[in-house]
Amino acid sequence: MAESKGALIAKSVQKHAGRAKEKFLQNLGKVDKTADDIFDEHLQNFTKQQNAANRLQKEFNNYIRCVRGVQQASKSLMDALNEIYESQWTGHDMLYVQSQNLDILWQDFAHKLGDGVLVPLNTYQSQFPEMRVCIIYNER
Incomplete structure (x- = not known):
């Protein structure tokens, strides 16, 4: 039993030492890094998805600002019409x-855009x- 425990510990230490040596040599540029194609593909998809979400958020924030601008313009126009229109x-x-x-209606629209999207x-x-x-x- 003691031999099997010793063998397991030795095997574990050897594995960790081998991995540490590989990482050390990778950092020095002596050994090629192992490439995981599936991981790289998922990473690329993740980055694409994050960039798309960032762009969508940027454009949508701009859209909401424009909606609020139209709301203000509509309010100003209606105020001007109310002043001109005699009682x-x-x-x-x-x-x-x-x-x-x-x-x-404009306020409701802007609020629903914010809450819904x-x-x-x-x-x-x-x-x-x-x-x-x-x-x-997890990156190598």
Whole structure:
């Protein structure tokens, strides 16, 4: 029993020493690094996916900024129309109500975009740093 324990320990030490020697020589450039094609392919796909998600988030943030800009422009236009439209004219009250409804619709649209797309996209992107740590750990 003692011999088998000793043999297991010796085998384990030899394996670790061999791996340490290989890593040392790789760092010196004396030995080629072992290439894992499947790992490299997955890493490439991961990087592509992360870049696509980053671009999507950037473009979507720009889109939301533009929606908010249109919301402000619409509000300014309706305010100008309310100022111009005299109270004696027919439909003055309807114009005010319609401008309020339009403002509410723009706010709702911007809020739904944020909740429906931006929050899930941010959640999706929050996974990338954790996976990047695992990749760095496993990279050869």
